[in-house]
Amino acid sequence: MNNNHNQVLTRLSELLKAHQFEIISENQKDLAYCNQEDKALYDRLKVDENKVAAMIKCVEKAIETEDILGKTLYSYHHPKGMLIENKIVPFGKIFIIYESRPDVTIEAAVMAFKAGNKIILKGGKESLRSNLILVKLWHQALSENGFSEDNVVYLDLSREEIQEAISKNTYKADLIIPRGGDQLIDFVKKNSNIPVLISGRGNNFLYVDDEADFEMAKKIILNGKSRISVCNALDKVIINKNMPNLEAQLHDLVKFLKENNLDVYGFGEILKLNSELQKNENPELLKEEFLSEKIVLLLGNSLEEAIEIINENSGGHSASIITTNKNKAEKFQTEVDCGAVYHNASTRFTDGGEFGLSGEIAISTQKLHFRGPLGIHQLTTNKWFISGNGEVR
Template sequence: MDVGSYVVEKAKTASRAARILSNMGPNLKNKALDDMAEALQNNKELILQANKLDLDNAKKSGKGKAFIDRLELNQKRIDSMAGGLIKVASLPDPIGEVSKMWKRPNGLRIGKVRVPLGTIGIIYEARPNVTVDAAALCLKSGNSVILRGGKEAINSNVAIYNTINKAAVSAGLPEGAIEFIDITEREAVETLMKLNEYVDVLIPRGGRGLINSIVKNSTVPVIQTGIGNCHVYVDESADLSMAENIVVNAKTQRPAVCNAMETLLVHKNAAENFLPHLGETLKSLGVEIRGCSETKKLIPYAKLATEEDYDTEFLDLILAVKVVNSLDEAMDHIYKYGTKHSEAIITNDYNASQRFLNEVDAAAVYVNASTRFTDGEQFGFGAEIGISTQKLHARGPMGLNELTTSKYVVYGEGQIRK
């Protein structure tokens, strides 16, 4: 098989479908989403069997617990995917929304209208749920989608794609509304990244290596998502009981996701009263601590942190810790090592909280709350296609509105420019 030609044909089909989808009303799109949810439930056993093949292969190749967690499906997770489809169907359709209308002195009436981006390529790694989430959000927002998942989840993704695509087409969506590239060779991605004629935007979801490679090599516009070297800073005025609850949640509730905390910063005046008890709590939860020399004095079992540890998105039960002298030092550390995803301060000092909110550059900045809330559903968007960590077009959880753009519609009565 000629991989390049195969991918081009997929892109052409998706591009043709995008023209139809852009003018499709909400009722048909919603019916397709509901039917896709029902199909997932009806084919649950088939999907789980496919997922077991991927899990067995991952375990044989020595993949870690965090990787397995991202890859694994179960009945609850399939129920959640189906529920997500139904929830997206219930959301207001953004297409055709007039955000502004005004009249010029010459009589022209100008309106700004929300329209789809077109054809969106999603390149992702070992998270089969992305196959469903991405398809749902793209379809609802009037876009066609080309999905290319990682080889480690190929069996799961194929089973899910076949299930939801059949349901979508049966409901009346055009062929190509959802495309899936089932070739795992690198050449498939290399081709997709260059198809500006047919693909309007690429959204990579995965680790630093995947995202950096696509940003550097793609000629198709890219929205960067997902790398989350997130910090929690415990200020000297913090309620230490609340701080411990937030830190434990941010690190351990689900460590393999991009909004989990990776580095804890603690003011020197709070460290002695905070770190020893926290260390015992985290130890009981299986967290490995890598800290500075001051941290090691207060948490004897901690390993000495390296520069690399502070620059790492662990996605695992590993936590880097540093004792800092001031709020400024904490923010300087975040500026140096952060990935502009999610950052939090725990404090009872209003001025400190406001400085943190104003001066820390990230998609989401928190006061006295866990970074784990950076999520489309938690923000009330219904769902998300990823967390954008860049500044152009979209930033933060990308829901339906972030998968659209705008165009101007102009009504005249024979006006000409003089």
């Protein structure tokens, strides 16, 4: 089946290359109405030549991805003579609601389509022109290869109409993915009987152990803030209070981060050790996803306490430990309740493309049905196939 699907994707790649300046031009019209003071929103919305190139790369990687539809997961020969098999099949129809990012219109639909699904797209009004030109190219690629345009549907509807579509399942979706703020996710969870896959907030933590390479830690922390608009950005850093030369190391870290234009806050005891830290002791601060230049530093008494703080406050997305002690790293990665857990590496790698998945439709922060970046192979389910010859029980 996916040979034909690959023909569609090949044509889509060609169309993206041929129309990249038209795509950028439509995006410029969206950007003209965007509040540029909201740096995270503006960054997510902007499409330039690099963004188009990334869309094309996603399509090309998807073409190369192995087709697993129909793969047998389990086989059993029943004593009565039947062959019982469990096989991989598509979900069916996926409904995704997202904000700002026009590249999702390509990436999410590519993941769904390659996995044999249909997809319903609902982007934010701020990216309407960008999304419509991309869907137009999708429809051209589909129709030229004998596929119905309803494989990729874009909904240009009001908020009220979308809420009705969610609550009444107007489009008969088999799975819904709300990629947005807590308000959207809460509405979907409370008002829809469609199975929900949560692509939740980031609010990622990094723990600097007392056996850490501190220069490595500095580099990884800064990289965690290299893009503020993404869900894999770093927001909180826990430093073990038994760190050798703690005050000097902390002074060096704060100076380094401020020199790189970050707003560095302290929470709790750490404020006594450095007067350059901005103060914020609101307990809700530890649960907040910033999507800004803000970063918070705090002290931890032990590895166990750091794990407890992370599990209590993070969004369940990504967390990292910096340590030279492999046993501590293993304990951290085993016990921290996040979709991606790192040892001596940046949370910024939590991404379908970086994980070799060709792309992602979302990054799931729940445990069912997959967790972390969801690529082509994760957008499938299973089904039992039983072949008999008149058997009865």
